[in-house]
Amino acid sequence: MPKLKRLHAGHAPAVLAFELENRAYFAASVPDRGDDFFDKFTDRYGALLAEQEAGICAFYLLVAEDGSVLGRFNLYDLENGTAELGYRVAQHVAGHGVATETVRELCRLAVARHALRTLRAGTSRENVASQRVLIKAGFVLVDPADPAGKTGPWYQRDLVLQR
Numbered sequence: 001m002p003k004l005k006r007l008h009a010g011h012a013p014a015v016l017a018f019e020l021e022n023r024a025y026f027a028a029s030v031p032d033r034g035d036d037f038f039d040k041f042t043d044r045y046g047a048l049l050a051e052q053e054a055g056i057c058a059f060y061l062l063v064a065e066d067g068s069v070l071g072r073f074n075l076y077d078l079e080n081g082t083a084e085l086g087y088r089v090a091q092h093v094a095g096h097g098v099a100t101e102t103v104r105e106l107c108r109l110a111v112a113r114h115a116l117r118t119l120r121a122g123t124s125r126e127n128v129a130s131q132r133v134l135i136k137a138g139f140v141l142v143d144p145a146d147p148a149g150k151t152g153p154w155y156q157r158d159l160v161l162q163r
Helices: 009-021 023-027 035-039 041-053 098-112 128-136
Strands: 003-006 058-063 069-079 082-089 118-122 140-143 154-158
Touching: 003 098, 009 023, 009 035, 009 041, 009 058, 009 069, 035 041, 041 058, 058 098, 069 098, 082 098, 098 128, 128 154
Parallel strands: 082 118
Antiparallel strands: 003 058, 058 069, 069 082, 118 154, 140 154
């Protein structure tokens, strides 16, 4: 059974494998991270761990029994009881409720471990699947897509009212 685990240094090889294996799949709905991301992965990964240690962000992985990463679920810019949520799941588990259930679990952890009251999440206009995940996980639309297409919709969940 997959488990949601806090990111640590030992996860680096599995995270890199996850990103490489799903690169084309992710690029179909969000901007590609680019070759630079992969070329400098070790440095970037270290920076993520430093941000987490400083309490700026909290990074989680959904890890399969074999140690492979099924998804990344991140809380960014933790400040004044709020944070931004970002997530991505492997192509082979997409569409099976994995993202929705894990976002719900992360919402519970956001309250219990990080004393958060509100989460916000943005999506690209084209990423309808991600928008459905957020709605199913209790988020509501707070800022619709820019008509010029420069930004996508933003969703918010009040964690105190919806546990």
